[in-house]
Amino acid sequence: MSTAPHASSPxxxxxxxxxxxxxxxxxxxxxxxxxxxxLKEASFEIRSGEFVAIVGPSGxxxxxxxxxxxxxxxxxxxxxxxxxxxxxxxxxxxRTRLRRDRIGFVFQHFGLVPTLTVAENVALPAFFARRxxxxxxxxxxxxxxxxxxxxxxxxxxxxxxxxxxxxxxALMNHPLLLLADEPTGNLDSxxxxxxxxxxxxxxxxGLTLVVVTHNPALxxxxxxxxxxxxxxxxx
Amino acid sequence: MNLSWHHLVLKExxxxxxxxxxxxxxxxxxxxxxAALLAFQRGYQRGLGLELDxxxxxxxxxxKGCPFDAASIALHGASWPCYLKASYLEEVRxxxxxxxxxxxxxxxxxxxxxxxxxxxxxxxxxxxxxPGWRLEGxxxxxxxxxxxxxxxxxxxxxxxxxxxxLEELPGPRRIAGVLEPVGGAxxxxxxxxxxxxxxxxxxxxxxxxxxxxxxxxxxxxEAVQRLRGCNAGxxxxxxxxxxxxxxxxxxxxxxxxxxxxxxxVALLAAGAGVSNAVLMAVAERxxxxxxxxxxxxxxxxxxxxxxxxxxLLSLGGGVLGLAVAAAASRAVESWLRxxxxxxxxxxxxxxxxxxxxxxxxxxxxxxSVAGFLPAWRAARLSPxxxxxxxxxx
Numbered sequence: 067m068s069t070a071p072h073a074s075s076p077x078x079x080x081x082x083x084x085x086x087x088x089x090x091x092x093x094x095x096x097x098x099x100x101x102x103x104x105l106k107e108a109s110f111e112i113r114s115g116e117f118v119a120i121v122g123p124s125g126x127x128x129x130x131x132x133x134x135x136x137x138x139x140x141x142x143x144x145x146x147x148x149x150x151x152x153x154x155x156x157x158x159x160x161r162t163r164l165r166r167d168r169i170g171f172v173f174q175h176f177g178l179v180p181t182l183t184v185a186e187n188v189a190l191p192a193f194f195a196r197r198x199x200x201x202x203x204x205x206x207x208x209x210x211x212x213x214x215x216x217x218x219x220x221x222x223x224x225x226x227x228x229x230x231x232x233x234x235x236a237l238m239n240h241p242l243l244l245l246a247d248e249p250t251g252n253l254d255s256x257x258x259x260x261x262x263x264x265x266x267x268x269x270x271x272g273l274t275l276v277v278v279t280h281n282p283a284l285x286x287x288x289x290x291x292x293x294x295x296x297x298x299x300x301x
Numbered sequence: 302m303n304l305s306w307h308h309l310v311l312k313e314x315x316x317x318x319x320x321x322x323x324x325x326x327x328x329x330x331x332x333x334x335x336a337a338l339l340a341f342q343r344g345y346q347r348g349l350g351l352e353l354d355x356x357x358x359x360x361x362x363x364x365k366g367c368p369f370d371a372a373s374i375a376l377h378g379a380s381w382p383c384y385l386k387a388s389y390l391e392e393v394r395x396x397x398x399x400x401x402x403x404x405x406x407x408x409x410x411x412x413x414x415x416x417x418x419x420x421x422x423x424x425x426x427x428x429x430x431x432p433g434w435r436l437e438g439x440x441x442x443x444x445x446x447x448x449x450x451x452x453x454x455x456x457x458x459x460x461x462x463x464x465x466x467l468e469e470l471p472g473p474r475r476i477a478g479v480l481e482p483v484g485g486a487x488x489x490x491x492x493x494x495x496x497x498x499x500x501x502x503x504x505x506x507x508x509x510x511x512x513x514x515x516x517x518x519x520x521x522x523e524a525v526q527r528l529r530g531c532n533a534g535x536x537x538x539x540x541x542x543x544x545x546x547x548x549x550x551x552x553x554x555x556x557x558x559x560x561x562x563x564x565x566v567a568l569l570a571a572g573a574g575v576s577n578a579v580l581m582a583v584a585e586r587x588x589x590x591x592x593x594x595x596x597x598x599x600x601x602x603x604x605x606x607x608x609x610x611x612x613l614l615s616l617g618g619g620v621l622g623l624a625v626a627a628a629a630s631r632a633v634e635s636w637l638r639x640x641x642x643x644x645x646x647x648x649x650x651x652x653x654x655x656x657x658x659x660x661x662x663x664x665x666x667x668x669s670v671a672g673f674l675p676a677w678r679a680a681r682l683s684p685x686x687x688x689x690x691x692x693x694x
Contacts, residue, residue, distance in 0.1 A: 069530060138595060138685045159599060168596025175692065177592035181312040187305055193304040194597040235596060 086112035086135060086242055087273040091154075092143030104130040106297045107144070112276060114242075116268040119288035120278045126299055127297040128278045129247060135276060136169050136197035136245045137161040149242045166195050170236030174248035176228040178220040184231050185216040190237040199238070204232035210264065226257035232266060236275075246256050246267065246277045250284055310609045314617075317582070321614065323573075324578045326617020328664060329625060331568035336626035337633055338564055339651040342557055348645025349546045352376055355485045358403075358429035358512035359521060360528065361540040362393060368540040373643045374544050375510050377486045378419030380409045383505040387499075389533040393511055396531065398524035401514040403427040406498045406507060410469040418453075418469050422498020430512050434487075437461055438478030446477035448492035454479045467491075470501050485646050518543075549643055555619045560651070569665075571618065572671040579611050579675035590679055591687030606679035611672025613667060619664030623657050671682045 091108040094101050104270060105127040112118050120128050133139040134146060137153055140161075146154045149168060156164065165171075170191075176268050178187045185203050192199035210230040220228055236244055246265070250258035250300045262284050269289075279285050293300040314321045356376060363371035364383040364453075374381060384406075393402045406422035422588070425440050438461035441447050449459055454476070459465060463476045470493075482488055499505050515524050528539040541679050592604055630650045638644045 067583075133685050136595065138688070162594070162597065162599045165595060166599075171595045172590075173592065173595075175588070175686070176687075177589070177595075178457070179589060179593075181316050182309075186308075189304050189598045192604055193309075194593075194599070198303055239597065 084111045084147070085114045085148040085149060086110075086276070088134075088144065088148075089129075090144035091134060091146055093142050094142050104287060104297055105134070107174075108299050109144075109219070110292055110299060111155045112243075112273055112274060113270070114292065115272050117265070117275045117288045118277070119285040120294060121275065121285050121291050122294035126294040129207075129208060130295055130297075131294065132245055132247055132276070132278050135243070136171060138165045144192050151177075162199065166221075168242040169243035170239070170244040172229070172232050172236050172244065172246035172249045174251040176220070176225075176252070178228055178231055178235075180220050183217050183219055184212055184222055184223070187220070188212065188234045188238060191234060194241055196240045197239070202238060203234075204284075206237055209237075210234045226260055229253060229257075229261055230264065232249070233261075234269075237268075240260075241273075243274050243276060246275070247284055248279060248281075249277060250279065250281045259283065306605065306609055307613075309606060313548050313610055314581075314613065315607075320581075322587050324575050324614050325618045325621060327571040327574045328568075328615055328667075329423045329621035331564060331571045332622025332660050332664055333625040333629070334564040334567060335561070335663070336623055336656060337629070337650065338557060338560055339656045339659070340626065340630065340650045341633070342553075343639065343653060343656060344651035345553055345645065345648070346550065347552060347651065348649060351485070352645045353542055353546055353613035353645050355431075355433065355483060355487065356512065356542065356646045357432065357514065357560040359515045359518050359542060360513040361542055361545075362389070362402075362511040362513060362527060362528065363509070363538045363540060366539060366547055369643045371538060372540060372542065372545055375405070375407070375512075378407065378409055378417070378421075378490060380408060384504060384509060385511065385537055386533070387506040387508050389537055390508065390511055392531045392533045393513060394687065395526065396524070396527050398517070398520065398527060401426055401429045401512075401603055403430050403510045403512040403514075404495060405510050405512065405689065406495060406502060406504060407509045408498075408502050414550055418467070419486075420469060420493060420498060420502065421493040422493050423501070424495050427492075427512070430514055431483075431487075433483060435481040436478045437481065438476070441477040441492065441497075442566050443475075443477075444494060444497040444500070445474055446494070447474050447601035448478040448480060449476055450480050450488040450490045450492075451482040453477060454490060481636075503634045510545050534627060552573060567669060572615075572667045573613050575611055575618075575668065576671040576674055578614070579607055579672060579679070582610070583675050583679045587682060587687050587690040588692050590682050591684050591690065594682075594684035595688060598664040600680040603682075606676075607679045608669070608672045611675065612668040615658050615664045615668025616661070616670065618660060619661045620666075622658055623652075628654050 089109050091105060093105040108131060122128050134141050141154050145152060153164060185207065188203050188206055189199035192202060203219045207216050211235055212227060212230055213222060215227060233257060249263050253261065258281060265275055266287060277284060277288060285291055325601050361372060361375055364385055390402060390404050393399060403426040404424060408420050412420045428434060428440060459476050461476055461479055463474065464473050466473050481489060499507060515521065521543060525541045534628055593603060633647065634650045637649050
């Protein structure tokens, strides 16, 4: 199994660079005449290989934080480093490259392309990176236990199988960071547990995992939790 | 297992097969109409040119009546409703503009199977008007001799020297010559010496038409004026063939222009249909676009995906349209031939490779333009906003 993330670049001092360093991170949106502060002064660090759960009630800023970590959005305050690279001021094409090469996404709704087979869905990130995919697809389908389903289309799979395909896809380009937004939200508890076990295996293999979840079991399995309320990280 | 753009785009066409089929059909109908029009224009123009070459005459002198009908009968063979006096020939020959005046007496004998035997009485002067003719044997000179068109002789197994009997003509006839194939109506004609034809067809001292070649074709108008001004001018119709064919082309051109406008409107409507279909696809797949952006697709990748999808729909419609035009060309040809006042003997509908390439090029251009807006809209979607959109919204 080759699920290990990119090797973190050693710092000048020779220690491993943190996967994520956020300092005073904030995000505000205009809504009519008001400005909504979805995230306020978030400062934290996630080490390489760490399994972190972001928890909090609805509207607490979890998805906003995940979007910032995944370079899907830009912060309006503070700085964000991913793998030692400052990303808060990057242009959209630069953020696209970062998403493609260093970040893996897993969504609550799976986000599989219905017209493509399991193997083709897994290969998509490599296709957009103009890299060959065949061998990596085989490895990843083996990792998530779906080799026998490689030619099936998403509508022929169960929810748990679809989520495993989405996880394999997220790992395609050897990401520095795997971000999962409510990955068990659409699954029954038994299937959710199987996804949890898969995350634990990936974590054990050295992957850095950040999961937004309401699932207590998934949150409990994380090595550390970042609790959010009203856009602030709770002490 | 490596993906490719065409693989992604082809699979996308299967997501909404009915919508894809209707969109492609819209393009196909418009392309088929345009291809058929262009093929007809090319075929008709070429056919008229070939007819003019084959006839070898600049002016046709015929009895009073419709010049289009007269030209059609002279070229394709039929019985004439009225006749010229043979004495007019001398008046025509006497004019200084006339290099050659070849008299003809034509009659057609219909057969039960719908075909006809066309018998033409002519003199050897006709050979001067037909430089393309190649004879096996010679032109008939004796009253019982005849010259057979290539197809007429071939279908009956006639060769030079064969003596035959015809229902249409009294007595046995000897084949003095066989015309090599010319690709026109002459292939199915039988030529007799003029005097023999006048006797056997019972029209002594009569002609159906005179084919006139001028010394200087650039002075056609003056020559026609002089022909019309001679003593027999009031009793005959002088038809300048170049002008006649130009008029025919002009008549066709006006109709074709109108039809081309209708076809272009249909093509533009089909293009709008493609654009609309892909815009709907963008709206339905907004969340999927967000996911693709999240997993590494750039804005230009998304643009390319939807733009190629539009191009593929257009190309599919173009190819299908050309196939329909090719398949329907015989039916269109037959339909047109029944309705046109003058139809050349050569194929009227010529769907040549150049026309097919022009249609495909035009379709791709249309697809490029029609696909730009939806592709641009898809590429401009914010990944964060797109991913929050409900599925199929």
